[in-house]
Amino acid sequence: MSTGPAPVPTVPLPELVEGALREFFDSKAPIVETVGGGYPEAVAALESFVLRGGKRIRPSFAWSGWIGAGGDPTGPHADAVLRACSALELVQAGALVHDDIIDASTTRRGFPTVHVDFAGLHRDNGWRGAPAEFGQAVAILLGDLALVWADDMVREAGLDSAAAMRLGPVWSAMRTEVLGGQYLDIAGEVTADESVEAAARVNRFKTAAYTIERPLHLGAVLAGADERLIDAYRRFGTDIGLAFQLRDDLLGVFGDPDVTGKPSGDDLRAGKRTVLYALALEAADADNPVAAATLRKAIGTDLNDDQVEQIRDVLVEVGAVDKVEQQITGLTERAFSTLESSGTTDEGAALLREAALAATRRAA
Amino acid sequence: MSTGPAPVPTVPLPELVEGALREFFDSKAPIVETVGGGYPEAVAALESFVLRGGKRIRPSFAWSGWIGAGGDPTGPHADAVLRACSALELVQAGALVHDDIIDASTTRRGFPTVHVDFAGLHRDNGWRGAPAEFGQAVAILLGDLALVWADDMVREAGLDSAAAMRLGPVWSAMRTEVLGGQYLDIAGEVTADESVEAAARVNRFKTAAYTIERPLHLGAVLAGADERLIDAYRRFGTDIGLAFQLRDDLLGVFGDPDVTGKPSGDDLRAGKRTVLYALALEAADADNPVAAATLRKAIGTDLNDDQVEQIRDVLVEVGAVDKVEQQITGLTERAFSTLESSGTTDEGAALLREAALAATRRAA
Numbered sequence: 179m180s181t182g183p184a185p186v187p188t189v190p191l192p193e194l195v196e197g198a199l200r201e202f203f204d205s206k207a208p209i210v211e212t213v214g215g216g217y218p219e220a221v222a223a224l225e226s227f228v229l230r231g232g233k234r235i236r237p238s239f240a241w242s243g244w245i246g247a248g249g250d251p252t253g254p255h256a257d258a259v260l261r262a263c264s265a266l267e268l269v270q271a272g273a274l275v276h277d278d279i280i281d282a283s284t285t286r287r288g289f290p291t292v293h294v295d296f297a298g299l300h301r302d303n304g305w306r307g308a309p310a311e312f313g314q315a316v317a318i319l320l321g322d323l324a325l326v327w328a329d330d331m332v333r334e335a336g337l338d339s340a341a342a343m344r345l346g347p348v349w350s351a352m353r354t355e356v357l358g359g360q361y362l363d364i365a366g367e368v369t370a371d372e373s374v375e376a377a378a379r380v381n382r383f384k385t386a387a388y389t390i391e392r393p394l395h396l397g398a399v400l401a402g403a404d405e406r407l408i409d410a411y412r413r414f415g416t417d418i419g420l421a422f423q424l425r426d427d428l429l430g431v432f433g434d435p436d437v438t439g440k441p442s443g444d445d446l447r448a449g450k451r452t453v454l455y456a457l458a459l460e461a462a463d464a465d466n467p468v469a470a471a472t473l474r475k476a477i478g479t480d481l482n483d484d485q486v487e488q489i490r491d492v493l494v495e496v497g498a499v500d501k502v503e504q505q506i507t508g509l510t511e512r513a514f515s516t517l518e519s520s521g522t523t524d525e526g527a528a529l530l531r532e533a534a535l536a537a538t539r540r541a542a
Numbered sequence: 543m544s545t546g547p548a549p550v551p552t553v554p555l556p557e558l559v560e561g562a563l564r565e566f567f568d569s570k571a572p573i574v575e576t577v578g579g580g581y582p583e584a585v586a587a588l589e590s591f592v593l594r595g596g597k598r599i600r601p602s603f604a605w606s607g608w609i610g611a612g613g614d615p616t617g618p619h620a621d622a623v624l625r626a627c628s629a630l631e632l633v634q635a636g637a638l639v640h641d642d643i644i645d646a647s648t649t650r651r652g653f654p655t656v657h658v659d660f661a662g663l664h665r666d667n668g669w670r671g672a673p674a675e676f677g678q679a680v681a682i683l684l685g686d687l688a689l690v691w692a693d694d695m696v697r698e699a700g701l702d703s704a705a706a707m708r709l710g711p712v713w714s715a716m717r718t719e720v721l722g723g724q725y726l727d728i729a730g731e732v733t734a735d736e737s738v739e740a741a742a743r744v745n746r747f748k749t750a751a752y753t754i755e756r757p758l759h760l761g762a763v764l765a766g767a768d769e770r771l772i773d774a775y776r777r778f779g780t781d782i783g784l785a786f787q788l789r790d791d792l793l794g795v796f797g798d799p800d801v802t803g804k805p806s807g808d809d810l811r812a813g814k815r816t817v818l819y820a821l822a823l824e825a826a827d828a829d830n831p832v833a834a835a836t837l838r839k840a841i842g843t844d845l846n847d848d849q850v851e852q853i854r855d856v857l858v859e860v861g862a863v864d865k866v867e868q869q870i871t872g873l874t875e876r877a878f879s880t881l882e883s884s885g886t887t888d889e890g891a892a893l894l895r896e897a898a899l900a901a902t903r904r905a906a
Contacts, residue, residue: 209718213723215729282675306731314643318682318685319721326689329690330718333710346697350693350698355577364680365580368670369669
């Protein structure tokens with residue numbers, strides 16, 4: 179019979195993040211109840227949205243970055259760091275709730291989007307005015323609440339003041355960048371910018387910086403990492419972040435709807451100027467005017483399954499799919515070599531490699 | 543010839559606030575330019591919105607509260623406190639930009655609202671898609687940016703860490719309350735809640751707490767005030783805040799459009815359940831069924847000037863206008879008596895009395 183210390187129970191990170199988020203919502207219950215009058219029910223809808231959600235990819239990268247920079251998950255700072263990392267999910271909730279209004283999306287994570295949900299509540303109750311307007315108004319306010327609560331969650335995480343000071347500029351840059359990336363994204367749709375450069379710029383700020391580079395950077399500064407490790411993390415994070423988005427571009431057109439949970443071809447229908455699409459157009463313009471015309475005619479229109487299939491063929495034929503796969507491979511290899519010489523801990527490097535592969539080889 | 547110290551030049555507070563906001567926007571220029579691609583122009587539109595705006599009532603109460611609690615406007619903390627107080631204008635900008643979407647308002651402060659402005663840009667450029675949807679999307683993102691930058695401005699204000707710690711819970715409560723108040727406001731419109739209690743609850747959280755009570759509370763904690771002064775400020779701020787909103791209710795129906803800058807009767811047309819309206823309905827239900835029917839028929843409809851005039855007569859006739867004026871007087875008197883025994887400095891008390899009278903006796 180072993181007499182050593184009991185093994186530390188390993189709870190998967192997503193569950194720890196959900197626990198931290200649940201505690202945070204509980205801490206807000208008194209003030210929400212003081213306001214009263216239907217606000218608690220609206221906040222409960224936001225809480226359900228936050229708790230049901232996703233892969234917790236941003237907290238995972240932040241947490242892995244912290245461990246890779248020497249953070250001790252059994253040490254005295256771990257709870258505060260976990261809370262600060264979990265706050266990224268509130269930023270993400272605010273971004274998604276608002277994005278779903280902007281994109282007029284009706285479902286998210288298998289449930290009605292927040293604006294659709296509250297439009298339904300309005301309709302079911304036979305209230306005055308237009309259900310859609312009410313739904314949108316509530317979703318604007320709940321998205322705002324998620325954004326401001328993200329700040330509260332960081333401020334109330336229990337970080338020591340030196341760590342909080344280091345975190346400030348990174349936290350600030352991340353939010354300014356992601357809102358900028360979202361702006362570029364919608365501007366690109368309406369101006370129909372065809373350049374690979376514009377598509378890559380959206381990926382850089384809307385996805386790579388926000389999803390991987392800055393979360394890693396946050397983890398690093400929370401651990402008090404030196405400039406060398408921070409620089410390596412940021413290069414690793416940018417590369418993996420771009421590869422992650424390129425995989426997303428491919429899944430948006432070639433993914434299995436049963437696995438991804440969304441109809442194949444939605445990016446095309448919405449008129450999204452992905453790098454995949456821009457590369458295809460660039461190649462087609464060089465020597466395949468028929469393919470170029472097909473691509474230009476299809477984007478932003480209500481394509482049926484056969485038409486999506488036709489676009490898939492064009493994307494393969496002009497070599498854009500191969501190019502994107504090559505970029506994913508190239509970015510991932512460069513990121514792994516950056517990690518190799520970064521000075522991160524062995525445990526951190528293993529976590530980061532695993533997370534990077536999950537992000538760039540996924541099917542959903 | 544006097545040999546005393548040169549008098550401190552007195553720059554009006556609104557100008558100091560605008561200077562602090564301008565500096566803050568300048569500090570964000572590098573990261574905004576790094577994102578590039580049209581983002582700088584969008585941010586410039588937000589900056590114009592913030593700089594052209596308003597009476598700076600929230601920073602004024604916060605600043606006066608700080609002085610009343612012993613803050614020294616010529617001392618070493620003054621610049622940091624000014625920046626933290628000015629950040630309230632960014633919260634307000636975010637709230638207004640989003641409110642204007644929710645209320646479908648077309649003008650604000652004599653200019654097109656942000657969503658209308660960007661819809662026009664879309665139209666002028668002949669971009670793809672619907673101008674109104676683009677305008678709304680940009681306004682959602684710029685409102686988000688204002689909200690997250692409000693946090694940045696507080697974090698980067700240069701407060702010492704003890705002051706920043708004291709500020710956190712107040713800052714947090716204020717934002718949770720105002721979003722709650724906005725929720726109650728739109729829920730009250732669609733459910734057509736007729737009670738005075740519901741209208742008063744909106745006023746408490748959407749206006750009184752957010753506009754006066756919490757800004758004063760912020761000023762107090764920044765100065766390290768004791769519980770007695772904080773409690774007095776909060777009671778004073780709640781009373782003056784409610785009186786401020788009651789004055790707003792009256793101006794919304796009886797104000798001179800040339801002075802207020804908005805058409806008289808807009809609250810009625812929008813279906814807003816003000817305390818003025820709820821009191822009138824309560825009185826009419828008791829002994830004037832004709833007046834009650836007129837009030838119920840009018841709210842939330844597209845009234846012409848004659849019809850607004852008719853409602854004005856009803857509001858006077860059933861005694862609601864007198865009641866509201868009495869409440870304003872009663873609240874103001876109670877607030878002044880609270881201030882009297884609060885222990886605030888003479889200079890602070892003078893500033894607060896002046897600000898309170900400006901808020902409750904104004905014509906616009």
